[in-house]
Amino acid sequence: MKTALTIAGSDSGGGAGIQADLKTFSALGVFGMSAITAITAQNTVEVRSVQNIDLDMISDQIAAVFDDIGVDAVKIGMLGTSAIIKTVAKSLIKYKPEHVVLDPVMVSKGGHHLLERNAVAELNEMLLPLSSLVTPNIPEAEILSSRKINSEPDMYKACRDIMEKGPKAVLIKGGHLDGDPNDLFYDGKQFHLFKGERVETKNVHGTGCTLSSAIAAHLAKGESMLTAIGNAKDYITAAIAESLDIGQGHGPANHFHHFYEQVY
Ligand SMILES: Nc1ncnc2c1ncn2[C@@H]1O[C@H](COP(=O)(O)OP(=O)(O)OP(=O)(O)O)[C@@H](O)[C@H]1O
Ligand SMILES: Cc1ncc(COP(=O)(O)O)c(N)n1
Numbered sequence: 001m002k003t004a005l006t007i008a009g010s011d012s013g014g015g016a017g018i019q020a021d022l023k024t025f026s027a028l029g030v031f032g033m034s035a036i037t038a039i040t041a042q043n044t045v046e047v048r049s050v051q052n053i054d055l056d057m058i059s060d061q062i063a064a065v066f067d068d069i070g071v072d073a074v075k076i077g078m079l080g081t082s083a084i085i086k087t088v089a090k091s092l093i094k095y096k097p098e099h100v101v102l103d104p105v106m107v108s109k110g111g112h113h114l115l116e117r118n119a120v121a122e123l124n125e126m127l128l129p130l131s132s133l134v135t136p137n138i139p140e141a142e143i144l145s146s147r148k149i150n151s152e153p154d155m156y157k158a159c160r161d162i163m164e165k166g167p168k169a170v171l172i173k174g175g176h177l178d179g180d181p182n183d184l185f186y187d188g189k190q191f192h193l194f195k196g197e198r199v200e201t202k203n204v205h206g207t208g209c210t211l212s213s214a215i216a217a218h219l220a221k222g223e224s225m226l227t228a229i230g231n232a233k234d235y236i237t238a239a240i241a242e243s244l245d246i247g248q249g250h251g252p253a254n255h256f257h258h259f260y261e262q263v264y
Contacts, residue, residue, distance in 0.1 A: 002220040003031045008077030009038040015252030016206030023255040024213035035061035044247025047112035055087045062091040072220035073099035082119040089126040099219040102131040103212035129166030138176035159186035203243035203251030211236045
């Protein structure tokens with residue numbers, strides 16, 4: 001069986017972070033494993049508190065998985081501090097996984113800063129060069145590229161800027177722009193626009209986590225990067241179309257809508 005490791009934060013509300021990642025891996029038939037970087041007390045409305053995990057514990061979790069089970073693809077989500085970024089980078093340099101999908105999580109939907117503001121330099125210098133694909137949303141792409149993004153043409157320019165930081169490829173997610181949520185891919189040679197259709201819903205908690213995990217799962221199964229992203233885009237579109245109206249805030253993507261339909 002193919003395996004995928006998520007290195008990310010825990011969301012007690014189950015909609016984002018490690019929980020979204022493991023649900024996505026399972027739904028796509030890949031064996032999911034985790035290295036938890038932080039525990040968040042969180043629900044659909046807010047992040048109430050965050051406790052970062054000790055650096056040694058983070059690298060021990062990663063080592064335990066690589067030393068015994070093996071990893072076909074890695075997905076990286078919330079890394080709260082520059083020290084955690086350095087620790088994860090060191091582990092990636094040691095184990096050299098073939099596929100690394102980096103979701104550069106910075107701020108939660110509710111506005112809580114999940115990455116220290118001064119840690120962006122480490123993200124740029126240490127992790128982008130180790131990534132097969134980096135998947136910023138619009139505000140994250142603005143920070144990584146130091147450029148305002150108000151339109152699709154701006155996304156093309158930002159892709160070029162981000163590629164200079166050394167990832168093998170970039171996918172800027174268009175969910176935060178007006179209009180249909182189109183995501184733009186660039187690998188230094190070709191651009192590809194993955195077109196979406198906007199689903200009118202407030203239940204979009206954890207959609208970025210889900211998309212990056214779905215890409216990692218498809219890469220673990222041996223698909224090419226463009227095929228993996230296309231399949232992951234179909235997955236997130238269906239998971240948003242059938243998203244769950246639970247909690248008072250942004251409800252989560254639905255990973256098992258076929259199953260839930262039978263249970264309702
Ligand atoms: N309302 C929507 N309908 C359909 N697709 C959407 C919608 N909103 C976002 N998407 C798609 O979902 C994926 C995640 O995009 P988004 O821009 O929301 O990422 P994000 O802000 O990192 O998500 P999050 O921070 O909630 O994890 C992208 O493929 C995007 O195009
Ligand atoms: C542990 C963790 N990781 C990632 C996110 C981002 O997801 P969102 O932007 O939907 O809040 C989050 N809220 N919590």
